Amino acid sequence: MDQLLDTAEKIRSMEIRGAALIGRAAAGALKEFALAIDPSGIEEFNAQVDMAADILLNTRPTAVSLSNAIRMVMRYRGDEVESARTSLAKNADGFVERSLMAVERIGEIGSRRVRDGDVILTHCNSSVALSIIKTAFDAGKDVKVIATESRPRYQGHLTVKTLDGWGIETELVVDSAVRSVINEVDEVIVGADVVTASGSLVNKIGTAAIALAAHEARTSFMVAAETYKFSPETLMGELVPIEERAAEEVYPGISELKHVRVRNPAFDVTPHQYIDVICTEVGAIPPEMSYLVIKEMLGWEMEGRVP
Ligand code: RUB
Known part of the structure; x- marks a missing residue:
């Protein structure tokens, strides 16, 4: 959670800024969060990830790269924690990769x-x-x-x-x-x-x-x-x-x-x-x-x- 709050604060204070970087940072933070939590089941996993996404979404209101990045990461699938975790991490990596290729x-x-x-x-x-x-x-x-x-x-x-x-x-x-x-x-x-x-x-x-x-x-x-x-x-x-x-x-x-x-x-x-x-x-x-x-x-x- 500390790392997620740290990224959220860096986005809010503009230490991390520019729409592309904001999107990639949010995707990365959500992935790290999902990999670190220890929920009792899939419902708790979903609830915690929802809460984390909400914290990131509330940092800067204008850049749609933030909500689009989070939306892409949140398309994870999985009936239990491990498969959901893997799917979320894959989506986050996919977003970052797609973003870097797009810039090029x-x-x-x-x-x-x-x-x-x-x-x-x-x-x-x-x-x-x-x-x-x-x-x-x-x-x-x-x-x-x-x-x-x-x-x-x-x-x-x-x-x-x-x-x-x-x-x-x-x-x-x-x-x-x-x-x-x-x-x-x-x-x-x-x-x-x-x-x-x-x-x-x-x-x-x-x-x-x-x-x-x-x-x-x-x-x-x-x-x-x-x-x-x-x-x-x-x-x-x-x-x-x-x-x-x-x-x-x-x-x-x-x-x-x-x-x-x-x-x-x-x-x-x-x-x-x-x-x-x-x-x-x-x-x-x-x-x-x-x-x-x-x-x-x-x-x-x-x-x-x-x-
Ligand atoms: C940055 C800004 C940039 C766009 C595009 O505003 O307006 O032109 O975000 O940047 P701020 P990029 O400094 O307030 O974040 O092309 O790097 O996504």
Whole structure:
């Protein structure tokens, strides 16, 4: 239990962050939990695993990778503890493996759209967007990156450190400089926390304003998203909850001010009209095809037990 609570706390505090990593960490934690418990029978096993899944689900509300990962792991079968344990562990390993392969495949697919000499703008710190940039660079394309700081948590600093390590020329700008530099950009590449049934994107706060600037400048806007970032719940009409984080992240010391309230939404919604292409592991698709991805790739998973 301690290990599970530790992972849950790391996700909540963003020590483990980024939708792909959150999904893989949750799957891994659920597997370790299932392997460690000593229940008296299958009912108790199911109840304990349900409770553990619930703890993980309540860490960060927006990223659908978390609920999709848990849903896949929870599709275990077994009439007694040992077979259920083995089945759950296999599902968790399968999710992690599928996730890592998807990131690599999206790198290959997305990088074909990057031309030699392109300037790419990216926002926040997306392992999948970076996979595209790295694959293009490794293929010998001379790419340059403009990365935003991504206030208030400065995930852009992680991005520029990674790009620097790979030897890719990078410029760091404040988030509000995007309009000033967008005419130098050939394509925007961002990751995804959620893709909805209508093809809209939920990603780090600021993404929607970047998409607007790109649209106005006729700059291509590409999303890098594994199919488990697509939300089956949105097909059922549900809205994506937008995480509101602590005021102190934006303004340390805010509690001393009496008449000021800080608002700190962590994500925003980019309408599908501003997205040129979504690169998934099953292909580069127009956002309007998201419905099909949910129906065909994730539809069956909606039968899984989610507490
Ligand atoms: C991270 C973020 C990333 C997506 C995609 O937000 O918005 O763009 O999660 O990342 P936070 P990846 O830092 O609040 O978790 O491509 O690595 O899944």
